[in-house]
């Protein structure tokens with residue numbers, strides 16, 4: 001949507017608020033709507049993860065892994081594999097035989113107008129869909145945030161120096177960690193993640209985090225070994241434990257771009273993906289795919305490996321189980337790195 005030229009503040013005018021409700025009604029309960037649409041999904045904080053419904057139409061093959069997620073607050077969705085992205089009513093249209101008009105009406109009927117009204121009034125303006133925020137991200141976007149307070153650092157066992165080293169910041173109003181996401185080659189700011197125990201969001205929602213690696217800019221150009229984790233905050237955590245060669249993939253859905261980058265840049269790759277089903281699955285795929293490569297690959301040694309026979313829920317795993325290095329002491333991290341097993345040895349455990 002084009003914005004008026006001499007606007008002083010981005011508040012929604014009555015007309016805009018109305019057109020937003022009409023053009024992008026967001027149902028009051030998105031998980032319930034997904035159920036109603038017969039979608040199989042898994043909820044992780046604010047994101048509903050599922051197999052991409054448009055994959056076959058767009059790529060001619062089904063999505064074998066859940067590449068697709070819908071934000072249950074704003075209804076925006078994104079497939080990081082095929083790029084299918086849009087507003088919730090467009091997803092409804094994709095999943096059903098409805099026309100645009102019917103899909104919009106379907107969302108409105110499920111509280112779409114109320115939800116859109118609430119978001120407009122809470123935010124004091126339009127905040128999604130209408131504006132492509134990728135074009136307005138620059139370093140000044142981070143000016144609102146401050147250095148991470150020592151107290152917050154302590155909760156994650158991250159030294160304040162380590163947080164600063166990676167440019168991690170803090171939203172003091174919302175008490176959220178701010179993790180910058182940058183172009184792997186140029187360092188240009190693409191966006192960031194906002195997170196705390198209760199909240200998680202990418203800004204902009206479609207930031208290309210899967211095309212980069214968190215922590216890559218801080219690695220010494222001479223360094224030939226890398227330790228790969230999923231969560232960006234585990235990178236400063238590793239730094240506090242004495243390592244300056246951790247990078248994070250932003251999740252278990254590791255892309256070909258990220259892999260190509262790692263295999264070109266490093267001679268020794270130590271995989272320290274999450275000690276859970278998704279991490280184990282990603283690791284198996286990588287080790288299978290990159291078997292013949294000259295790079296030396298090792299697998300971080302968790303004291304208690306995730307047990308595929310048990311449920312994913314932590315409570316069902318045996319005593320001493322941890323999901324990632326964020327829950328480990330410096331000594332445990334050190335043991336995991338130095339005790340990393342070769343990919344060949346690890347590969348023998350595959351069924």
Ligand SMILES: [Zn+2]
Nearest residue numbers: 052055079082
């Ligand atoms: Zn897709």
